[in-house]
């Protein structure tokens with residue numbers, strides 16, 4: 001079958017392209033990506049050598065370009081990773097998030113209706129559920145937890161979820177949806193917590209921890225997210241939502257200290273900075289639905305995955321040095337200089 005992967009030059013989409021080419025060599029993949037600041041062709045370097053893979057630069061919100069692609073490539077399955085994905089940027093510029101994450105998803109859904117599709121899979125996030133109290137470690141997000149968003153990013157993702165489910169109900173479009181916890185691993189853009197802290201620590205730069213560093217995230221190794229989506233697009237029930245997460249909850253401070261220890265750097269590099277407005281306290285996923293229905297199980301626990309990820313950044317400094325271009329440095333100064 002032919003899979004259209006949108007946002008495949010980004011972190012998770014890029015890992016998914018590699019996962020599919022490795023595990024399903026019979027399938028072909030077309031990647032549609034606008035190559036925003038977060039998209040990087042270097043991430044797809046190996047894939048580009050594979051005759052089963054092709055790349056098209058374009059915006060998911062550009063209706064003419066998306067329809068032309070569907071007309072030419074006739075995908076059987078669409079997996080939508082393309083998004084503005086960083087909460088802090090959504091606080092700076094919400095409008096772009098509405099355009100890409102909501103309007104862009106709407107264009108893809110329309111194209112699927114117009115040209116016909118075996119499956120449209122929307123890659124969503126646990127952030128649509130809002131947050132859980134820090135002290136209630138017995139609580140987890142299930143697929144039935146009400147949507148209750150905190151940031152423009154999560155609100156835009158929740159809107160796209162609702163639109164996707166509306167196309168299932170109204171137009172009987174065969175959709176599935178997944179809501180995953182925080183990912184980490186290779187090719188993670190260095191504005192997100194883990195790669196930012198690794199790269200700053202390597203350069204003996206301060207590590208900016210928001211608030212007291214008490215917030216909790218449930219970290220999942222990116223390949224485990226890819227294997228879950230692979231199972232859903234091949235065996236998941238249409239119209240269903242699947243939570244994905246690995247029971248690897250850590251406070252931000254624990255994550256930062258683990259990185260410092262692994263790199264043999266002092267904790268004095270930590271700098272506590274003004275908290276993120278509306279900062280979600282704790283995310284924690286109950287993934288029993290996908291485990292029971294599709295037999296999914298995460299393979300990499302945090303303590304091994306984080307060491308492998310740190311090693312990846314040590315071995316691939318060319319990749320992240322190229323990413324840290326002028327526009328990213330300007331963002332970094334804006335975000336942290338006077339914080």
Ligand code: NAD
Pocket residue numbers: 006007008009010011012013032033034035036037038039040058059060061080081082083084085086100104123124125126157179180181182183184189
């Ligand atoms: P990313 O920011 O690393 O990559 C996003 C990719 O989408 C980039 O290649 C970018 O060029 C592309 N893109 C952006 N706007 C586009 C547009 N208008 N048209 C076409 N391409 C466009 O993001 P990521 O971390 O890989 O996240 C991928 C998806 O997974 C997102 O939908 C995100 O909401 C979701 N998600 C992420 C996490 C996480 O921890 N990173 C967790 C759960 C869900």
Ligand code: TYD
Pocket residue numbers: 086087088182191192193194196208209210213215216217252276
């Ligand atoms: P992030 O990687 O942006 O993911 P998300 O906000 O989608 O969970 O941030 C993860 C956590 O780390 C979040 O609680 C915010 C915090 N954080 C910092 O403390 N300092 C930073 O410089 C960044 C980028 C994040």
